[in-house]
Amino acid sequence: DAGVIQSPRHEVTEMGQEVTLRCKPISGHNSLFWYRQTMMRGLELLIYFNNNVPIDDSGMPEDRFSAKMPNASFSTLKIQPSEPRDSAVYFCASSPNTGGYNEQFFGPGTRLTVL
Amino acid sequence: KNEVEQSPQNLTAQEGEFITINCSYSVGISALHWLQQHPGGGIVSLFMLSSGKKKHGRLIATINIQEKHSSLHITASHPRDSAVYICAVSDNTGNQFYFGTGTSLTVIP
Numbered sequence: 001d002a003g004v005i006q007s008p009r010h011e012v013t014e015m016g017q018e019v020t021l022r023c024k025p026i027s028g029h030n031s032l033f034w035y036r037q038t039m040m041r042g043l044e045l046l047i048y049f050n051n052n053v054p055i056d057d058s059g060m061p062e063d064r065f066s067a068k069m070p071n072a073s074f075s076t077l078k079i080q081p082s083e084p085r086d087s088a089v090y091f092c093a094s095s096p097n098t099g100g101y102n103e104q105f106f107g108p109g110t111r112l113t114v115l
Numbered sequence: 116k117n118e119v120e121q122s123p124q125n126l127t128a129q130e131g132e133f134i135t136i137n138c139s140y141s142v143g144i145s146a147l148h149w150l151q152q153h154p155g156g157g158i159v160s161l162f163m164l165s166s167g168k169k170k171h172g173r174l175i176a177t178i179n180i181q182e183k184h185s186s187l188h189i190t191a192s193h194p195r196d197s198a199v200y201i202c203a204v205s206d207n208t209g210n211q212f213y214f215g216t217g218t219s220l221t222v223i224p
Binding site for chain 2 (some may be wrong): 033
């Protein structure tokens with residue numbers, strides 16, 4: 001299996017632009033997680049899905065952030081409009097079963113820079 | 116207030132030394148996770164445990180539920196163990212996740 005796939009790996013954009021990050025979880029996994037990592041705040045959970053349904057989005061910082069999972073093999077995290085403070089590495093992870101008591105497999109991350 | 120506290124924040128060791136990284140948490144948990152993040156940025160799940168001890172190669176993770184404390188041990192440390200080690204917990208519902216700020220480990224040859 002190719003593991004969790006994220007695209008793009010790097011994204012540089014200007015403030016105010018829309019940014020879309022993509023994630024393909026490991027086939028057969030039922031849970032998908034979006035994380036953000038910054039030097040200041042470390043790793044933070046933004047939102048996660050169980051069986052394509054968003055369970056907890058309390059970590060989403062603002063209404064500018066939205067996430068979708070239209071099917072079991074694809075999810076997007078969108079930021080509109082983007083701001084410089086959104087610059088971070090965004091990780092997607094998937095887990096074979098629902099619930100936090102299962103191992104998570106992380107993608108390589110998308111490094112976002114908003115100028 | 117951080118639900119998960121790690122210590123030390125930074126650790127430098129000589130190759131071959133025994134290393135311990137500590138994690139304390141303040142919430143009821145369903146599981147505790149140890150993650151490893153290498154300088155290249157990739158994150159790997161090392162352990163997930165809810166009781167007792169787990170061992171994988173030179174790595175050992177223990178957890179004491181009553182004391183709300185976990186330790187990650189590395190025996191015979193090697194420069195390739197240099198990474199950031201992150202402790203994370205999922206709460207009793209399994210739906211909330213809390214992360215420590217990480218321990219940056221450097222093993223010198």
